[in-house]
Amino acid sequence: MADKLLICISAGQASAAHWTGSKIADCRVFAHDESGLAAFKEFLAPLSTVPVYLMVDAVEEDYRFETLPHTYGSDRASMVGRKLKQHYRNSPYTSAWLQGRESGKRHDDRYLFSALTNPELVTDWLQAVTEKGNPVAGIYLLPMVSTALLDKLQLKAPNLLVVAQHSAGLRLTFFRNRQFRLSRLTRNDSDTAEEADRIRFISEEISNTRLYLHALRITTLDEPLTVLLLDRQDEFGDAAQVIAHDNPGLSCQHLGRAEIASKLGISDEQLGLSRDVIYLYLLGLKAPASNLASSAITSGFRHYSMRHGVYAAAAAVALAAVVWGGLNTYQFMDANAQALEAARQTAQQQALYQEATRQFPAAPASAENLKKAVEVAQKLRESARTPEMLMGIISTALEASPAIYLREFGWKYGPTEIESGGTAVRSDSESAAPAGVTLPRKQSGLIDGEIRPFRGDYRAAIDTINEFADRLGRDPAVQQVRVVRLPLNVNPTLALTGNTLDNREQAGTAEFRILIVLKPRNP
């Protein structure tokens, strides 16, 4: 836990404690004079970076309970600010503590306004602290700090009056339903008075407080009250019995030095350091919400906290990186070790394999290559095609067409049909094939021929060609036959010229061209 400097200021002195490791390490008392202040500055010198928590134990304190309309944000801040100025115009040390909400229809906010009405009390001490550069975390009133006592001692009495002898006098703090309501400080001379006088004084002050509470309508005189005598120096002796005897409606508990030490966890030695050590300890454990210091005073502490926050974030990032990096390094080393082991085993397996291969017949390639080569060669041979089949189909068809005279014959085995010269038509499967995909191969052929003899009878020539094409198409191995070119182009979209007076002996030629596509499965 971070170090803290805890200071309790009263009218005549200040107690300063160095809080480290969740306990008070050192506690000193300084008188409110020049020498005391000088000693205080010396005390601060080695602790100039430690945040300071100031606590004031003085008569010049004021508490007011008020309800305000329920508001939020800046409206609430300005309204509370106005109230504080209205109540404590002359004090810079004021605080408003929102304690809850009323149970009525409006659900108003319940505030405890508190202030230190004599700012001079802390001026010298605060100046010494700021001179040394210590960040000021806050300024608190001692009764506010003592609220932590209820949790620490597990006090649950509905009306509780805590009575303790402080360096500034006798402090009586009243809690109703575990919430702070009122505190009084009365000056007395505890060191010199007789024990009987001290007990009588305490009893009187308790009675006065009860009357005051009754007057303020906080409690009635009939209500039971629990008094806790916090006797740090075992100086009240039998006060509890005497007070209970004098006040029948009152139960009084006495907490001596040993009990305080055991219940609060403060060593006996520390308890003897100062009268304020109990409250310094409570302040060290947890600072109350009610802070009298303005934001100007606590700006240094705000920066201190932010700096620590940023450093903590940096440390967290560094730690996360170290953990992450460490985990990665561990896994890296583990993977490397496994890889080495795998490599060793691979070498072992390879050696065993090499040993086994010595028994193999000598071969020019691996077994897989041998097998694949034989299989692929067989498949290649099976996939081979020749023009022989198409030539046979054409020869058969020609037997019935003696007028057909072949001039040129073409054959192709490939994914596309043979070029038919200007009128090549791609089949549907070819045009639909996506890029990069090899189409299945097929056989196709092209016949260039003419009708011999030809005497100008185009109708007869075309009929002969079509009959020839039909015969080709009837062969079971043929998938498709297309007449690509005829002796006479009768396409109505083209011009046509000629002469019917021409000599029939000189009628020219009747050339044609036929494309044949075989079915894919043909050998």
Added chain:
Amino acid sequence: MNAEDLKALQFPLIALVCVVLLAAGAVYYSDALLDQSQKKLAQEQKQLKEARTRLQRSGDEKEVIVQYLGGYQQLERGGFAGEEKRINWLDALRLANQQAELFGVEYQISTQKPYPYAAEFNPAPLTLAESAMKLRVRLLHGDDLMRFFNALARQNAGLFLIDECKVRRLDTGGVIRFQPNLMAECELSWVTAKPGSATEKKP
């Protein structure tokens, strides 16, 4: 947060940025190292698995070698397995021309390239290559063409596939004598297979 707060936090923020950068760098570097080592491990484990499988199958491998060695050696001699043997092809052309009693063969062989239909035969680990050959053969009649190809195949000089042929009549002027009447132009693919380099050669 105002300017004063920022000024007060100047050094802590610089320190935070430095720490974040260093941390990010350290994490990135260690991640990269880890990734690299895990890839290496995966590779080593794959190799180990392959080595184990190969060892386990060494008995089967021996049987495969015994079964296919003869066929492979025949293919080697026949010019299919291994490197191209173009001299053998030319000798085969010459002999096929003689045996088919043709009038000579003109040839043109292109550079070797991957066989475009290799995927049909799933040849891995072999690599199939082809050299395209254009032939011009003068024929007495149509049957000579197939007689020539059959004679060429009998030479066992390599594995060839006929891709395309065109046969046209030659102008003989009507004279009937022993002379070429047809001209055939054909394209062949001489296909060869090279053993895959991934699989080592056996002793």
